[in-house]
Amino acid sequence: MDETRIAQILSRYEGDPADLIPVLQDIQDEYNHLPKDELKVVSRRLNLPLTQVFGVATFYKMFSLLPKGKHQVKVCLGTTCHLKGGPRLVDSVSSRIGCELGYTSKDGQFSLETVGCLGSCAQAPVMMIGDKYFARVTVDKVPKVLKPYQK
Amino acid sequence: MPRFESVDHLTEYRRQLKARLDPNQLQVLVCAGPGCLPLGSEELAQAFQEALAEKGLDGKVALKATGCHGLCAHGVRVLIRPREIAYERVTLADVPEIVEATLVNGQPVERLMQRDPTSGALCPCKADLPFYQAQQPLVLRKLDLIDPESLDDYLAVGGYRTLRKVLFKMTPDDVIDAVEQSGLRGRGGAGFLTGRKWRICREAEGDVRFIISNGDEGDPGAFMDRAVMEGDPHSVIEGMIVGGYAIGARQGYIYVRHEYPLAVKRLRLAIEQAREAGFLGANILRSGFNFDIKIAQGSGAFVCGEETALISSIEGHIGEPQPRPPYPAQAGLFGLPTIINNVETWANIPEIINMGPQWYAAMGTENSKGTKVFSLVGSVNHTGLVEVPMGTTLRQIIYDLGGGIPDGRPFKAVQTGGPSGGCIPAQFLDLPVDYDSLQQVGSIMGSGGMIVMDDTSCMVDVSRYFIGFLYDESCGKCTPCREGLKQLKHFYEEITQGRGEEAHLDLMEELCQAMAGASICGLGQSAVNPVLSTLKYFRHEYEAHIRDKKCPALVCRPLLTYTVDPETCTGCLACVRECPVAAISGKKKEAQEIDQELCIKCGLCFESCQFDAVRRE
Known part of the structure; x- marks a missing residue:
């Protein structure tokens, strides 16, 4: 996992739990999917249970746990x-x-x-x-x- | 753009702005609305720019890529002001001729002029077309006037004028009174009185309140909010500032669905401009009022159009609705009093304040005031956005404005209100459209989608489509919606595959009653409308599927048979190349044959045949 890449995304936010969806949107846009390890970092930084992070990541259609095509x-x-x-x-x-x-x-x-x-x-x-x-x-x-x- | 420190500063700036404008200046307004954009508006505007520069006209002629011009069917539309010459179906190849003939020599190009589809008559000017004559644009008024990315353009047509009146001459209660007196009802679907909602919120306990603009326009077939957010974003912001002042909110949110990237971009820019100009932020125009707006982007969930689910989504949760009461006006975002109104509702507010509630209330019907934007699509000649006073009949909208059904086909139904609405048959064409009348015939106003269907649409299939859509989009929280939709979907699959039984129809009706009564939110409660309305008005189509195993409109795949007519088939093999299961065989330049065992009835052969040799029965 590229620590600096995810840190850079998270640095745009204050670490508020309500930032979860915008953070995931940024990761989806940059990585073309939501990698598992990065989601764990998000969970720690936003102080949210991993279940909630995965819950949101799998509820909304724009998020994908597998890489999307070019x-x-x-x-x-x-x-x-x-x-x-x-x-x-x-x-x-x-x-x-x-x-x-x-x-x-x-x-x-x-x-x-x-x-x-x-x-x-x-x-x-x-x-x-x-x-x-x-x-x-x-x-x-x-x-x-x-x-x-x-x- | 200066930062306005006072109302007088703004008034003076506007005066100078208007003085600089030459009313006789030639303007080329290229439509870049939702309908024309996919046809290449951006490339067209670029071509105009280059052609103008070539003729040395770039300083003299103003070129703008604007919001929606309304009539999407014949895009790309180009309007030449001040003469209001309207061109349609303009392509890159037409640009040099328009520049040479119209802009240099002042001559219209006849072959590009709009025509009335009924009489075929030329309509040189925009207002000559019956499509525009019957409209009363209020929300859409500025869309073909301004460059959506220019705050100056918005100010020149009177933008942010309400701030003088609201922030300095009216108390918050005055504003709420005005909105109440106007009779404005929420344009998102349910039609709750906007003023009453504001008052409930203002009277709720607590110091912190929020304002939300709902731009999660998920109803398939509705694109008026997209057109407003992309074409006139400052109207929404101005309406929200007024609302924030009225209820005492300091923070607003605009929730936009992620399928609308351009709307997000335009709103972001407009918010930035409004902040720079001092219309948003601390101490707006030195009035002591503080208010700012953030954008929250949706992530692709239809249910988030429901207000409590939308609020959950902004809070960072999955978009599950909450039982009401308490209503968001009492306990909404982060548990605090919140006003949530649809984009079109907010866009109405500045005009109501400027022109006065009596002016607004004079339009419309007894219980539905003002105008409503409809997206008129489907089997109708003039597809596009129309804005008419409430109470205009369906016939006026579909035939007078819409120019009737293409190819002289018969009208079958009009579907209003998206997946939560119903299908209205021909017998109600003279129904005056308002919130209450649509409900009486089993549909709803919804956000204003109006999908016209002719005899090539199967009403069982249409209802199956909506149930499938809602089944995918149900959040799954409450049982009646989750399981009810699953069962309805199953019944529709049985019926459209020729395995339906007449007893299914009664079961479906019973299931619908349970869902309407017991679902938590509007998605499940109103999911029954497409089913019940088609069962009521088009039961014979269900019966044909069940008894005769036939789809009268030739839509439901499993009930169709595809054959090749050996007389007309030229053996070009276009269908052979298209068939995904290699079911078509025959020699080149000879008649082909479809193997009925292999055929999956996808219809690709039918659509790819240039000689109408594939028969569908």
Whole structure:
């Protein structure tokens, strides 16, 4: 474990128990997941039982105990996207990046998840790769969308 | 930006700001709202900047990437002021022509002008389109006027004007009186009277109080809060300062869901600007009032939109709701009196104070005052954000503003209120929309999502979708919600896979009654609305799934059959490449065949076929 890296994240906070979620968000952003040893450090520094730290880490969807892929693919399954073919889009993306829903591909390039709603309902079905949105992604557009991200 | 030491300083600065503005200056306003952003607003604004620089116009023409222009369907939208010329479906390729024709020569580009989808008539100016004519924008008013990252822009349209009135001319009780008289009800869903909530909080014991803005907009199909937070963040902050003064809070929080990274960025910037200008922090405008705002980011849990779960989340716990009472107004964040209102509610506050409660209360219906923003999406021509007075009928919203259903398809239902709402059938199209009327027909206002469905939507599938969504999102704390949703999900799986029985429908109704009565929070209590409303109005669709093992709308996968029409199939093999289970076979340039044993009915062949040769029955 890189002691200085985690110490640097914790130094942004005062060590208040209510800082738990922002601290975990920072770790998730920087490490791409929540490593076990780092969670133990968080528990000690915020003076919180490890059960609470793990409870929070496993309750919220943005946290992951396993490393996520280099490119995080989020397919929207909001109501409009559901009606406009979102589930088919999930299948198509999944088979093309070789990664089951909720997992990371073997080469570590992609992880695939669905989200409740991205708020771009007028352009359904919508998906995101990293911070970039893709509008009206019908199944035939999937190869073109994925191409720049595939090695 | 100076730090304003007094109200007069602010007034003088605003006067100078306005004096510098040339009303005839050409402005290019590129929509970068939730709908247009995925279509490439940022790249488009960049292209405009380069094209303007090339023509030497960069100092003369003001270019802004703004919040949502409302009409998402035909993005990217570009508005040219002062003539209000509205262009739609603008792409990078159109930029040189717009710059040359409109900005240099003053000529509109006809092929990019908006058209009325019903009559096909050209509508050169924004206000010519029926979509905009019937609206009464109050919360959305500034979205296509200002650069959301510029405090000067916000000040120029009257921003932070309420501070003069509130901090120096009104007592906290006056402010609460005004909000009470306006009749404003919470825009997050339940519709509790905002003024009453504030008064309860002000009268609660203790010296420390909190204000929270709920921006955890989790309802699928609703994006008005995202549009406001991204497009007009200072309105929310201004509303919260007023609220803080009214109830005596010194600290506010804005809770934003993590799926909205741009909203977080814009709010952070706006808070920073407001602090620098002296609208937040200690001794605001030397009034003696101290107030500041922090941002709390959600971590991806729908249940955190529920107020007590949201509070648990800010405290660093898992997002489990607490039984009420005590209500947050009495014992909320860290056990202290807390006002929690939705983003749209806060954005309404400055206008109510500026224009007066009577002005506000003159809009709307008897028990639902003011305007409401709806996100009109699904099978409707003009998808986007609309703001209308309460009491506008569904027909007006869907047909007059929304331009009706695409391809002349028949209307089947409109789903309001997200997963906690219901599906409203055609017989109620003339219903005036307000909190009470929607409840009477088995739905709710919710945050204002309005999803229009035509005959290609299966109501059993829609309800199954919501139950599946809520099953995933239930926090699992109370039994009626956790187990009830599990059983409902099971029934829906049976029915949509052709194993349903008619007795299931009665059991589902019984289960719904137990869940509505016994669940701790709104998630479980209202989870029954999609089920009960579809069982009531679309029972025949359930019966078709159960008796005939057919999905009339051709949606429920296990009940479908895919075949290839040998006459139309060209043998291009597009479907073969798409099929994940290699169920399609045949020679190139010859008709293909689908092996029904292998087919998993995913429909990828149907969607990938360019020749409509794949049949779905």
